[in-house]
Amino acid sequence: MPDSAASDFAVQRNGPFAALLGWVVGTALQLQQGALWPVWAYLALAAPVALAVGWPRRHGFRAGPQGRRTLTWLLCAAALGFAGTGLRGLVFDAQALDPGLEGRDLRVVGVVTEMPQRNEAGLRFTLATDTATLDGRAVRVPSSVDVGWYSSGVGGGTLPGGEPAGSEGQPGDVRAGERWSLTLRLKAPHGSRNPFGFDYELWLWERGVQATAYVRASSTDAPPQRLDQTWTHPVALMRQSVRERIFASVQQKQTAGLIAALVVGDQAAIDRVDWDVFRATGVAHLVSISGLHITMFAWGAAWLVGYLWRRSARLCLLLPAPTAALLGGVLLACAYSVFSGWGIPAQRTCLMLVTVALLRCLGARWPWPQTWMLACALVVASDPWALLQAGFWLSFVAVGVLFATDAGSAQGKASSPAGWLRAVFAHLGSLMREQWVVTVALAPLTLLLFGQVSLVGLLANAFAIPWVTLVVTPLAMLGVALPWLWDLAGYAIAVLMQLLQWLAAWPWATLSLATAPWWLAAAGVLGGVLLVARLPGSVRGMGLPLLLPCLLWQAPLPPDGHFELLAADIGQGNAVLVRTASHALLYDAGPRYSLDSDAGHRVLLPLLQALHTRLDTVLLSHRDTDHVGGAPAVLGMQPQATLLSSVAADDRLQTRRPVQRCEAGQHWEWDGVQFDILHPQAADYDKPHKPNAVSCVLRIRSTGPQPQTALLVGDIERPQEEQLLAAQADIKADVLLVPHHGSKTSSSEAFLDAVQPRQAWVQAGYRNRYGHPAPEVMLRYQERGIVVHDSPHCGAMNWRSDGYEEVICSRTAQMHYWSHRVP
Incomplete structure (x- = not known):
């Protein structure tokens, strides 16, 4: 066969594969973008592709090396895949919810597009919107909305954003294809953002959903109304x-x-x-x-x-x-x-x-x-x-x-x-x-x-x-x-x-x-393929050194004398993982979202598993459900952990694990890091009190030339802050977990002046019903030059005492164009 014919045959054989591979690679690269380009940039990238496809032949590469022409197929297809995916993203992003409509009650008419999902908390379904009005005025809303209709009487639970589970009446009998008129309170898609965690915002984006909502069905709202059966979604x-x-x-x-x-x-x-x-x-x-x-x-x-x-x-x-x-x-x-x-x-x-x-x-x-x-x-x-x-x-x-x-x-x-x-x-x-x-x-x-x-x-x-x-x-x-x-x-x-x-x-x-980096896992997959491939033994043996590093990977830990804080993004509640060189403590376990869902199972257990972390102690500050809701799941999977808390003797947690009562004066040391319980006093348990009043306060101190201190205070309020100031001569801390999620009842001027934190962390749900953190409270922190990080803007917050001021926010570190950017 002549050289030119052989070259053309090779290109015909390899060209389609290279084009298909290029499309996938170009699409994968576009998905790594933190923000979408303007439309002209994607068009400018795609426009030269048609010219590039014919360029090799017009310039005498018919009989040249087939690798060059195959590379052209690859690059052109990659450019098309990258540009096409970006343009699709722009079209979809243009349908985003107007931020001015968040938290507003709208009257929305739409069609149920999928079979609803029912659980003990209520009903969830996707609504294709037809019309929407605000105070009688027509407004534009996304074409697809994920709707929750929550049952009344389901006590004790909170939704990830902080809304109560079960406060809006009983859901109706909703069927796919039905058109409904509902009063909805909308918000932009916002999910928790944690290391190795589930990307809820990507999941909604892929389903074509640009807003979430819940049905308002109280006595002051217009009642939900079923209009007709459209038969537009017969399969569903x-x-x-x-x-x-x-x-x-x-x-x-x-x-x-x-x-x-x-x-x-x-x-x-x-x-x-x-x-x-x-x-x-x-x-x-x-x-x-x-x-x-x-x-x-x-x-x-x-x-x-x-x-x-x-x-x-x-x-x-x-x-x-x-x-x-x-x-x-x-x-x-x-x-x-x-x-x-x-x-x-x-x-x-x-x-x-x-x-x-x-x-x-x-x-x-x-x-x-x-x-x-x-x-x-x-x-x-x-x-x-x-x-x-x-x-x-x-x-x-x-x-x-x-x-x-x-x-x-x-x-x-x-x-x-x-x-x-x-x-x-x-x-x-x-x-x-x-x-x-x-x-x-x-x-x-x-x-x-x-x-x-x-x-x-x-x-x-x-x-x-x-x-x-x-x-x-x-x-x-x-x-x-x-x-x-x-x-x-x-x-x-x-x-x-x-x-x-x-x-x-x-x-x-x-x-x-421990979850290995993606590149190490990719090498491990290649090693696994080599081990099972029908190849000579010498080639198959090369798979083992590729596979072992993935299996032996260990997540990095702080050195002796230092500690790491990881405040998980669990919505409205507290959950902070504290790790030293060879020990770990979990301070609070986040909320329970419903009878079948909690922060322990959804966030904390996957996080602990990905980090391959074995807890020595679980410290639950007090009995409120936004602090202990995930505890049963965590304790069930961490049977060796000691339980330290202020919960009452008749609390249901006592049936799962003997609870050691936290009292001021308790002290221990792990790997050169000092742990002290500062509150409550033993006498506080004998007084009538709210659960917040006996929140366990934990102080953590590193050692070394520049020691760092963290103060985790649960839901203490002003009386407990004053009690701490009276009992502690020095209560300064570098990192402060903001008391009671930034409630008006906490973070007094005297307390902040005594603690003098360089940074403060707020764990609260996005647009939660309590209004945490309160604006006037945040103003006190701002006036004192304290840097505040909150979970809606930051996601999970990660800090190490040997890193001093550096705080890693999962939301910004893992930002993609489908990620919600909180105003």
Whole structure:
């Protein structure tokens, strides 16, 4: 073959792959932007692409090195991906909520677009807005709003922003497709921002939501009104109807939730305890609508379509039965994916099936890397922000690993829709090897994303994969037509849960390690792939040194004599993690948001797991729910921690762990760092008091040439501040946790003059109902030159005594263009 022809052939072979890869890379780079560029900048980047595509040929590179032309494909596609994603971001960002409408009561008319999610706190649903008025005047609001309608009578809970759970009447019977007229109080999407934490604002952005709201249904508000059923969202309505039938037919709520997750993709219906078991045993992918479910559904549908198609000679003359089976299986699998919620694994699988089906129909046989990259690029093109989802990486890396380690087998899996029963039993023998390959290769990525990996996952999946795929899922799906089959599915689920709970109870069921940096985890994934790849032993051995650093990574700790403070962003409440060189203390555990959700489970446990931190002491300042709401979850996962608090002898926490009462004068030292309890006095417990009056006050002092002091004071008020000043000759501190979240009842002038902090931290919810911190209180800090950091602006606040003035704010350190910028 002439050199020029060989070069053109190489470009034709490598060019499409380079273009697809470039699109994904360009999109990934754009997602790292802290702020969007103006529209002209993205257009200026994309405009030269068409010129660049033809440049090599016009300038004599037809027979030149194919690497140069392949690089052109890569760079041009990357520029288009970057610019296209930026322009989409600008269009969406233009729909943001006007800050002047935050906290205002608007009358909004809109249509419910998804099946509502109900829990003990009330109801949540997405509303596509039609019109909005403020005092009779039309205003513009975002086209999609996430709405909460909270039940009255659900006491004790607060929402992450500080609103009470259960203060606005009983939610109505809301159904997908209905048009409602509601009085809503809107605010910009704002979620907690913590190291290694869930990005709530990104989650809303990806769903197309630009505001959150809750229904105002008090006696002074216009009552909610159902206007009509629009039938504009029939799939969501069908899913809701099926879910209701499941819960009506299956008496046990936990079992019904699992069946609903398998049939309609409602993962929120799965009980939190069950999720813990699934994660510990590594089978969480089976209880969502995973690629395996979609593929098995496609095989079954293709077999049924092919069987029926062959019964008609006329149909076979119109279209060969194998082709009809292929197309029918793919189309029905896509329909099932849409019905089940169209999640990332379902998208990836459907696009893979569609790609393979089209290639087969066209007679083309692409190598697996191009097929895999095409499906990846299509998912990214449809949803660029999917690149930031854990499910995206787990799905595509797992499929890529299977392709790379056994390309022929993987290709057959994706492209063999006929002969369903024969294919199913043939593949059962290879499931163990596939699970081993995926477990080893994805262990570093799993540690990076979740901070733990299941050590019993291989054994659990050996039973769970065929059991869920061939027994539970078919019974659950057929139950839509024959509801009595849901009872059989429930028995099958009970068998599965017995085994999984037994495995999860093993002492070493999971391995938890500190979350490594992304680059170290990427090297670990490469090492895992090399270990399981079908390569010479010398090459596979290179995977171990790449894998070990990820497994041995340790989060940095303060040196001896110094300490670190990390004030978690938990909404309205207190939670401060204190770490020394080899010890850790948690001061307060944040609020309880509802009966099934609290700061301990949602924020603190993932944080402790990511840092691989073992608590020595949990100090709960007092019994208010915004300080102890997350304590049961934390104490349950940290059984070795000593509990120190001022809670009463009859408090429910006493049943979980013996509580040592905190009293002034208690002192201990860890790694050269001194800890002192300054309040309350022993006699204070004998007086009638509010819980705030006996808040435990903790002083922490480093040692060395320039010692630093932190003062954590809970919810003390002016009388307790005066008591502290009278009892302590020197109460100066460098860092002060602002008393009572900045309430008017605290932070007196005398107290601030005595403490003289250089910086003060406020832990409070964004636009909380208490108005914390009070403006007049913040003015006192400002007049004294005290730098104030608050969680709405800063997110989690991190400071080390050997770093002096440097405070790391998670919100600013992790700022992206979809992040809420608090005024």
